[in-house]
Amino acid sequence: MYVAVKGGEKAIKSAHALLSEARRGPLDIPEISQGQIRHQLGLAVERVMAEGSLYAPKLAALAVKQARGDLVEAIFLLRATRGTFPTWGYSEPLDSSAARAKRRISGTWKDLPGGQILGATFDYSHRLLDFELGDVARHSRPLGEAEEARGEGPRVPGEREPGQAREREPGETGAQEPGETGPSLEALPRAARILLGEGLLETESDDGETPGDLTRRTYPFPYSRELRLQSLARADEGFLLSLAYSTQRGFGSTHPFVAELRIGTVKVEFWAPELGFPVTVAEMEITECETVNQFRGNGGRPRFTRGYGLVMGDNERKALALAMVERALRAPEYEEGVKGPAQDEEFVLSHGDNVEAYGFVSHVKLPHYVDFQAELSLLRSLRENPGGTGDGFGEEGDGDGAL
Amino acid sequence: MARYRTGLNYAYLSEDAKRVVRRALLKAVAIPGFQVPFSGREMPMPYGWGTGGVQVTASLIGPGDVLKVIDQGADDTTNAVSIRDFLAKTAFCRVTEETGEATIIQTRHRIPETPLKEGQIMVYQVPIPDPLRFLEPKLEENRALHALREYGILYVKLYEDVTRHGEIAQSYDYPAMVNRRYAMSPSPIPRFDNPKLRLSPALHLFGAGREKRVYAVPPHCEVESLAFSDYPFRAGESGHRCELCGDGESFLDEMVVDDAGGRVFVCSDSAHCRRRRESLQGAELPRAEKEEK
Amino acid sequence: MSRSEMLGNFRDLGLGFKDPALSAQAAFRAALRAFAAPALPVEMDFASLFQAPPPLPAEMAALALVLADGEASVYLSPSLKDAGTYLSFHGGVAKVAPEEAFFVFAAAEAEAPPLALLRQGSEKAPDESATLILGGALTGKEGGVKYWASGPGIKEPRLWAPRGLSASFLAERGEIVAAYPLGIDIFLTGPNLLMGLPRTTLLERA
Numbered sequence: 001m002y003v004a005v006k007g008g009e010k011a012i013k014s015a016h017a018l019l020s021e022a023r024r025g026p027l028d029i030p031e032i033s034q035g036q037i038r039h040q041l042g043l044a045v046e047r048v049m050a051e052g053s054l055y056a057p058k059l060a061a062l063a064v065k066q067a068r069g070d071l072v073e074a075i076f077l078l079r080a081t082r083g084t085f086p087t088w089g090y091s092e093p094l095d096s097s098a099a100r101a102k103r104r105i106s107g108t109w110k111d112l113p114g115g116q117i118l119g120a121t122f123d124y125s126h127r128l129l130d131f132e133l134g135d136v137a138r139h140s141r142p143l144g145e146a147e148e149a150r151g152e153g154p155r156v157p158g159e160r161e162p163g164q165a166r167e168r169e170p171g172e173t174g175a176q177e178p179g180e181t182g183p184s185l186e187a188l189p190r191a192a193r194i195l196l197g198e199g200l201l202e203t204e205s206d207d208g209e210t211p212g213d214l215t216r217r218t219y220p221f222p223y224s225r226e227l228r229l230q231s232l233a234r235a236d237e238g239f240l241l242s243l244a245y246s247t248q249r250g251f252g253s254t255h256p257f258v259a260e261l262r263i264g265t266v267k268v269e270f271w272a273p274e275l276g277f278p279v280t281v282a283e284m285e286i287t288e289c290e291t292v293n294q295f296r297g298n299g300g301r302p303r304f305t306r307g308y309g310l311v312m313g314d315n316e317r318k319a320l321a322l323a324m325v326e327r328a329l330r331a332p333e334y335e336e337g338v339k340g341p342a343q344d345e346e347f348v349l350s351h352g353d354n355v356e357a358y359g360f361v362s363h364v365k366l367p368h369y370v371d372f373q374a375e376l377s378l379l380r381s382l383r384e385n386p387g388g389t390g391d392g393f394g395e396e397g398d399g400d401g402a403l
Numbered sequence: 404m405a406r407y408r409t410g411l412n413y414a415y416l417s418e419d420a421k422r423v424v425r426r427a428l429l430k431a432v433a434i435p436g437f438q439v440p441f442s443g444r445e446m447p448m449p450y451g452w453g454t455g456g457v458q459v460t461a462s463l464i465g466p467g468d469v470l471k472v473i474d475q476g477a478d479d480t481t482n483a484v485s486i487r488d489f490l491a492k493t494a495f496c497r498v499t500e501e502t503g504e505a506t507i508i509q510t511r512h513r514i515p516e517t518p519l520k521e522g523q524i525m526v527y528q529v530p531i532p533d534p535l536r537f538l539e540p541k542l543e544e545n546r547a548l549h550a551l552r553e554y555g556i557l558y559v560k561l562y563e564d565v566t567r568h569g570e571i572a573q574s575y576d577y578p579a580m581v582n583r584r585y586a587m588s589p590s591p592i593p594r595f596d597n598p599k600l601r602l603s604p605a606l607h608l609f610g611a612g613r614e615k616r617v618y619a620v621p622p623h624c625e626v627e628s629l630a631f632s633d634y635p636f637r638a639g640e641s642g643h644r645c646e647l648c649g650d651g652e653s654f655l656d657e658m659v660v661d662d663a664g665g666r667v668f669v670c671s672d673s674a675h676c677r678r679r680r681e682s683l684q685g686a687e688l689p690r691a692e693k694e695e696k
Numbered sequence: 697m698s699r700s701e702m703l704g705n706f707r708d709l710g711l712g713f714k715d716p717a718l719s720a721q722a723a724f725r726a727a728l729r730a731f732a733a734p735a736l737p738v739e740m741d742f743a744s745l746f747q748a749p750p751p752l753p754a755e756m757a758a759l760a761l762v763l764a765d766g767e768a769s770v771y772l773s774p775s776l777k778d779a780g781t782y783l784s785f786h787g788g789v790a791k792v793a794p795e796e797a798f799f800v801f802a803a804a805e806a807e808a809p810p811l812a813l814l815r816q817g818s819e820k821a822p823d824e825s826a827t828l829i830l831g832g833a834l835t836g837k838e839g840g841v842k843y844w845a846s847g848p849g850i851k852e853p854r855l856w857a858p859r860g861l862s863a864s865f866l867a868e869r870g871e872i873v874a875a876y877p878l879g880i881d882i883f884l885t886g887p888n889l890l891m892g893l894p895r896t897t898l899l900e901r902a
Contacts, residue, residue: 008479009488076449083444086417216767218440218615220820221543346541356450356613360530363451366482370475370512370671373657374574374593377641382568413717419765425724426763426798430823432731433881433894435848439823463728465721550819582848582896584877604851606732621732621896624848 023068037061046285046313047071051354052078053215053234055284055312072236076355087216092269092278096288096310097190099264103316106191107258108292113189119263121316191260192290192306201292201304221346228329228349229322233311235352237318243342244321247328252340254327256291256307263287263314287311289319293327296334305334414461414494420444424462424617428608431619436581437549438532438616446612453486454612456509456528463524463608464494464507471498471505476513476654476671483511500674512575514596516653516675519605521622527590529611532618534578534588554586557629565634574639579628581620586629595638595654600626643668648679711747712786713761719745723758730883730892735845735856735899737834737891752779755885756801759829761787764799771797773807797826804832805861811868814880822877825895834886836860842902849894855902859886866899873897 024031038045038061048060052075060078067073103119106112118124195201211226212219219227232240247253265285269278291307307327309319324342331343338344351357412418427441446454464470470490474483478500486509491498499505502517509526519525531537535545538556548554557578564572577594581587589597590609600607600620607620620626630636644651646658646667653675655668670676713719726740742754750757756776760783764770769790772780783789794800794809802808808830817825836859843866846853858866861884872895873879879895893899 008481008484012481012485012488076445079445080447083420083446084411084415084417086419215442217442220546221541346543350542355445359450359452359454360613361451362449363530366452366511367475367480368512369656370593370654371575371591373655373671374595374639376657377639378572378574381639382570382572385569413721418716418720421720421724422763422765423767425728426768427823429727429731429763429827429881430825432728432849433879433896434822434877435896437822437877463721463725465718465725546820606728621848623851 032065034058034061034065037064043314044071046315047237048074048078050312050315050318051075051234051236054078054082072354072358076358079355092271094266096266096286099266101262101264104262106260108191112191195304202306229326231349232322232326236354239352240318240321240325243348244324246340247324247342252328252331252343254324255294256324256327259290259292261289261316261320263316285313287315287319289323291323291327411493414464416458416461421462424458427617431617432621435621435624436585436587436618438618441615441617443612443615450613451530452482453511453528455610456526457486458612459526459608459610459617460490460507460509464490464496466496468496468506469499469504470496471500471502471508473513474511477673479673502674512591513671514592514599516672519603521604523605525605525607527609529590529609532588532611532614532616534586549585557586561629571634577628579626581626582624587618593654597628598638641668645670645676648676648683650679709785710751710782713745714747720762723762726890727759730890731894732849734849734892734894734897735854737889740888740890742888751782752776753831755888755890756829756831759883760789760801764789766790768798770799770801773802775803775807776801800826800828802830805830805865811872811880816872816878816880826880828880828882829885830882831885832860833884834859834889834891839863843899844902845897845899847896847898870899
């Protein structure tokens, strides 16, 4: 008899016990720590923070552990946690030009002021499994090489850890200081600025409006650009990647060039009315991507258009895809016509959230036997008393709108 | 902020989050059937699994409430158990399976068989709040159609059913007109349950978490299932009796009992069925007809 | 600001709900009941929800803390103005002009802004409309005119004799809610009393 779903409390308890056992795995293998996840599976943690909309590396690492490495589940955990936090206020706008960069590349220029900084990238690595990494009990990187790559001398015990940058003094230039993880971006003018100077790129300006907050209010479509960027910043990376790809294959092409992609650490400042000046409350890593796209402007003075992507953490693939989709979504603004799915704002923004999608797709697993029973009775009665033209078979379902 | 034994806020939601839902609920009651947007929060259960209903209940519930949670009509389905546990633990209220005893009944897919009373609140878990969604997926288009009270496409859909099948082929989530103004999805309850909404003495609150909408049917409110004068609304009946309690009027689940296609029918409302069995104990059960196949 | 100045300011702020969660819950249920059963006073000991008497009538203070915040702003009529600091400290409530407010608090009909001035929502968003919380309306003098109240939430038409409310105020309301689904919704309040007049409630002179 189909009564298994009516298992109730005992079944749930047992499922939790089995889950806990499966999470831990064989007891003769050491348990993984939050620190190990944070530092050795760092990109998983970064993705979970970006899509979980919460910059909290330790919590994100815990989420990855608790979710057994299922990142969408981990993202969901982090979002649910975020939902219990009160909102105290909003930070000052981030100044990404005052970031400490660990990577910065441009595809539009062979070289540019400040140079190309490859940083820690999979690019140009040959994707061959490195068996030396497997099951090592020893230190798995030759000491000194990374320090040398960063232009540091050999490390002496007691010295400041790389990455622990000292505070910059007010008025100090951004020239690289020993011990910083990379040159300051102050020394790196934005690649886009080069084109702006020549008037070849559309200009952007602050309209002075206070940005909306998707996590606090609902907004009707069409969204303003900043709401769109917010929505995309927490959208599923895979979804954005595929949409960006679809524009490259002709479903709403935007001809992007990567003007600049940068990953660095910025200060988060909060303006406390009691103090009357902004205080730094945190530091976080961001990935920022600017694309330069097909020019427009008939006859007159054509200019390149642009796409923009900003993501919390080290999420390069996401920032790039985001900038491409963001530009695609500006199709109505440029009167390009909506030809591909990536240009359809409501379609993209309503379906990009993987916490929503995951939940709703998976809810189909829940019992639906009441509605199914209603359908069954109806179908039987229709077959017994055919009254219509009878061509209704194969008709689209009402969808399971069903919860 | 008040913290209770779970280390979480009372009824899980922060007071900020409750305020958002509460504001929306009052407007929902004031404009029956209108879908009021609200900025919902992620809940510790997945979207699609009752987050809207849970947010509504959590915004309502107090320690003096008596809570009943059902899924498919039954109190002991896994998701009902899980949601009831969550709410009882975070709101430390009493729980019950008795419809008559409950002050708040959270439900997925059913309205209990026991008639509801004045003062009771039904909370529905809603997946897709807009009855127009499967006819027109764009939110703004739908808002415009509701604003204009332009429900032609709903009638066209029902009319197509009639021409194809000889009757309206919508067995659940059957649209209804609320207070003669807004077309409403009664959440996917079977159409068998639609008449229970009409002029009900209870307050009915609908929460769609993922879609971030709430709507309401106040007590004693007109709720008319859409139909045509020559094809009137029919709630439908199963033509069977419950194998366990003999009820021939309640909504029945069909259970396959063997590999030969043998089937029996039992009440979907488990509490109703149990009560009938208890009150009929000793007395002869009305004979349930066995399906032969 | 000196320490003693700061403490002095805090003293002026008074004390909020006895229990932020449970007091709010109780007050909200009273409000919900009032809207679900219009034209019927709901009795509730609102004063007992607070640690100390708030600087405005307890039923009004309770509704303000339960419903308003930085995103759903309020207007306070002249004699309630002084409670602004209290509400912003305990509830993050933002004060705005009557035509922008989602919650309009008026101590009495004489202080209420003209109803036509308040937000009435739009065809697409009738919910983006004001809720008026009007004091002195349940215990004042009987106006002499009686009404039959009907509509959702009311089983049989209910006879209602308004107190402290003029017939012209109710006629003004009648004109506004005739544009249903647009309109405004009203809570009438008196000491430990609350009565709902959502826009769907039809009032006909008896």
